[in-house]
Amino acid sequence: MPRFLSLIRIDEQSLPADTEFPPEFGQRMGALMEEITKAGVMLDTAGLLPTAQGTRVTWSAGKLSYTDGPFTETKEVVGGYAILQAKDKAEALEWTKRFLEIHPVEWTVGAELRQIDEG
Numbered sequence: 266m267p268r269f270l271s272l273i274r275i276d277e278q279s280l281p282a283d284t285e286f287p288p289e290f291g292q293r294m295g296a297l298m299e300e301i302t303k304a305g306v307m308l309d310t311a312g313l314l315p316t317a318q319g320t321r322v323t324w325s326a327g328k329l330s331y332t333d334g335p336f337t338e339t340k341e342v343v344g345g346y347a348i349l350q351a352k353d354k355a356e357a358l359e360w361t362k363r364f365l366e367i368h369p370v371e372w373t374v375g376a377e378l379r380q381i382d383e384g
Contacts, residue, residue: 267380268308268350269357271364274375275344277316277335293367301349301360310347341375354380 301307313319316334323330336342347364351357361376368374 266350266352267354267357268348268383269354270379270381271347271349271357271361272343272377272379273312273345273347274341274377276340276373277342277344278340279373287369290367290369297363297367306349306351306356306360308348308350310345312345313343316342344374348381354378 298307298310316336316339319334319336321332321334321336323332347361349357349360351360357378357380361378365374365376
């Protein structure tokens with residue numbers, strides 16, 4: 266059964282670090298996580314710390330360079346991930362859609378779904 270990586274994209278600057286999650290959001294997320302885990306689809310998931318605590322490592326012209334966050338030139342960042350095991354891309358997209366739809370309507374959250382190359 267194919268596996269998929271869902272990269273959750275957020276506009277980090279529109280959600281300050283002290284943003285509190287609405288209680289009903291936590292309940293909806295918990296219910297979805299329980300359902301997707303019982304379905305055997307969710308293999309792993311987590312949110313990521315803000316880019317202020319990250320470092321970009323680049324290999325270019327035979328040299329490594331390091332850039333510490335925050336990455337202010339980047340408006341949209343990867344804020345979390347999920348590894349799903351689904352029968353096909355359509356099923357993985359359906360779970361991803363449901364994940365996005367439980368977020369508060371005033372938030373902007375996106376996902377990039379990519380199948381993992383098992384070759």
